Amino acid sequence: MTSCLLSWIIFTPLLMAVILFLLPKAWEQHFRSWALIASLANLLLSLKLWYGFDGQIGGFQFIEILPWIPSFGISYALGIDGISLPLVMLTAVISPIAILGTWPKAGNPLKKERFFVAMVLLLQTGMYGTFLATDLFLFYFFWEIVLIPMFFMIGIWGGKERVYATVKFFLYTMVGSLLMLVAIFYLVRTQQEVTGVPSAIMTNFNSVKIPLDQSSWGAALASPQMLLFLAFALAFVIKVPMVPFHTWLPDAHVQAPTLGSVFLAAVLLKMGTYGLMRVAIPFFPQSAAMLSPFFYALGIIGIIHGALCALGQTDFKRLVAYSSVSHMGYIIVGLFSFEKVALSGSLYQMINHGISAGGLFMIVGFLYERMHTRNLADFGGLAKVVPMMAVAFMIITLSSVALPGTNGFVGEFAILIGSFQVAPVVAAVCGLGVILGAVYALKAYQMVMLGPVSGHEGVQHLYDINAKEIAAMVGLAILVFGIGFFPEFFFAKSKATLEIYANGLVPFLK
């Protein structure tokens, strides 16, 4: 296990970014290719990881531990288990697809292309690091690293109100994260009191039992465990984002360049649910269980409110952003049900939403780049003009409405049937999202693709997706139907981890 494969996965993008700065300015039109090569290299490394990963083992594998700041118990600790593996693979697969699908058109290069590409690479380092860190400080470190490239991507290459959106995004997520940092300090200190040695390595917290006074709600809310849970949970639910902490998302999405939106929807949001699953719930299960009705409620509100807001939008990109809010609500419900099938479904849904939301934002990007509008009323009848794009959009729409045979169904079905076993009414109400999801998704599809061809001037500049974009869409379609028909092939390696994870939560299942 001294292959340092995980470190290679994390730092290859960063290394590529450094090399990028050494390349001459004259090669500017090849910088994207460089990003693509870097992402593909990482995909290869990740595939190597996938094949090397032993699905029979429930704990962390490929562990790397180096002391970093020993006096504070901070170490450079990496590891991967069945929960982080799918997310790493998602990042590895989505990155090249996103880069291919948002390739700038000839004669239309981005300003500061070099910096943009560097940010894309740095973002990847942050995402991989977040999923692979097994030390809380390191986790926090990568968590915050991700903010930097995102801040610049929205702030420099965003739309008209990019500054407002990026500041809102940055401050909102930052505030949540700071509480998490405080909680990490507290945790490490408590850990030191118990064991004598300071350590922020996640697996070491199993021995630390922080009390929760469950005699009354007031006492519980004042207990250290509950406060710690809330501090972590706040950071995570802002990122998810869970209603009512979601309002940064539509603004950030609408202003962000397409590539930023794709990463934001496909991977960054998953950091929030990953955090809940990795830290907040297993570290403080009593608190999480106690608050589960509350999270159920917010999850349901998220599903319904998100869907209704999506239905009420006139801007295509905003509609897709709200659909993310709605879909992430399912994951919240699944996680807090503490039920094995639903927990597994939540993990599946993280991957599946990454694919469908990433795909939808790419479609929005295709149209915006060609027609320079995102207003749904400006579209219409485009299937006649761009039939291949229409097919791609249809496939992703089906994934988004969770049609059986697509990836979306597997996760949503597992979440609903699992949580139904412990909370039937909750699952039944969540089911309303199944209907509303179809309403807004088909509305969007119809307004863009069906009906008579729009008279908007942008239609003259519209042309069908090119070879690179086709490649990206084919990649997504393979994932959509591959996971839809053969979920076992994709998720078999997560089984052992999920088994242990769910069994660990069984005592707290009410």
Added chain:
Amino acid sequence: MTESILPLLILLLPLIGFLLNGVVLPLVHRGFSKASAQEAGIVATLAIATSFVLAVVSVSGISGPVGHGENPAVGSFVYQWLEIGNLQIPFELRIDRLSGVLVLIITGVGSLIHLYSIGYMSHEKCVGRYFSYLNLFCFAMLLLVMGNNLPLLFFGWEGVGLCSYLLIGFWYADTEKANAGKKAFIVNRIGDLGFLIGMFLIYKTFGTLTITEIGQAIASGTILSTGLATGICLALFVGATGKSAQIPLFVWLPDAMSGPTPVSALIHAATMVTAGVYMIARLNPLFDLSPMAMSVIANVGAFTALMAGTIAIAQKDIKKVLAYSTVSQLGFMFLACGVGAYQTAVFHLMTHAFFKALLFLGSGSVIHACSGEQDMTKMGGLKKHLPHTYLTMLVGSLAISGIPIFSGFFSKDEILYSTIALPAGQSHLFIIGVITAALTAIYTGRMLAITFFGSERLEHEKLHHLHESPATMLVPLYVLAILATFGGLLGIPHLLGGFLGHLPHVLSGWLDPVIHTPHLPLVGIQLSLHEGVVMVGSIILAVGCFSLGFRAFREKFNVSQFIPSFTGAQKLWENKYYVDEIYHTIVVVPLRALADFSANIIDKLVIDNIVLSFGRATRDLGKRMRVIQTGDIQTYALGLAIGLITLLWMGHKLLP
């Protein structure tokens, strides 16, 4: 169960056809709309026809004599689809005697309709797309009937919904047609939620989703309360009302007629819309546990049949007549299910597949001949121009009206008799059934009279183009006409069978291993006077009403033209009881308003404002605090002094 690869091949052939037409041919031709109707149609027809041949082989494999308690079936276990803990969902196909009947209908009638489509769609563009969807539909429908667990059934269930959406909106450039497709999908989704919840309840109760295991669990005496059984059955039935267009979710089916007519024949008459009936028959041990749910099903079926029958009598559009007729006939099937006569429901499902597919294809031939005209009041006198179409449609009409010898007579009579002969039957169900049967004969006679008799009202130009359909369309019509004529002989009622020398009720015996019904009236031992009375009565009724409709409506099109007091009812029927308008007012408009309210008021003005107010408060606090930073040394010194004094005082007071 015999393990065999046949069910898998039957399922995959249409999928391969879909991929050939949807992916390979466009790649070969370098474009989506380049393949000709011949080319695409032959690929698709061959795919489904081969399936049919294999289906015949499979079904003949389970046709031997069965001992008591045996349930012959062939199946394919393909792979483990999903497995999380106890939740095991294998991709497993199963053809037993019930699904076998459906598989034969789907592939058999499906092949005929594919063949018919080659002629019907010959003038269209994008036929490759059309045929690929048609094949995909067959794949999903076969999965629905062959899937041996509820998630797989649901896979097919939603899959046929998707294909229905795609095919209704085939001419998507027309907003109205696109809307019809969307409406079908969304209304079906409402039903699907019911189905999902029923499935979740089943999993919670039985710990399995495999259909055969659910049956075994019930047979071996799994105790579940009547309330729970009712809950499960009603939830599933909500799904059935969506897919099979029953009250209250029937509104999508009439709109679905905006798809190409062969699609209406295949999806919206013969196969998909009967999925709800199939599902109930499939899960009959479960439904037997809840008399209350059964009663709801019977009543919903009966009232849907009546309601749709009255609407059908007042429609001008030939396809709308047939659409409401389909809703009405589906109501009959649910009525049969609801009184426990599952095999009678399957019997009617089969004969209906024959005669309604025939009527739809016939209407398609008429529409094709009349250059797309669908309004019957603008047709008239077509008999001499379209002799083959007329002849076959006449057969279909006689069959649906319940004229003896023709298939509909047998199945409909059996349903009517079941409603009084079975213990679950109720007299009001019988009366509604009789009225609906009378209505059916009248509106069918009316449709035939207005279309084929009377004066020639077709526009001059369309009249000029009038032509009988090509052979690819006529052959399926004649085959279906034969089936619609003789299909009923599979279910000869006991009374007649007794007269003619103990002819058996073939279908009932065939389905016996799957559907155990102790009280089946038609295989009972004693000859019943009732049965004879009902039969003679229903023959007189059918013949009388059919000839009434047939003779009365040649130049007058509406009931109100004969009976002035029906003017109000006529308006009500013409406008379909205003159900669409009511739904628009109580569902669509409030939903739009709610969406608007959520997006613009709750999200923007409330939630986001609270978030922003935190930002504003911080900034305001900063502004206030800025006042202290005067830059004046004396102010700072004063502050310093005050602070020092406070600290000293605190130290003095607090420290010991």
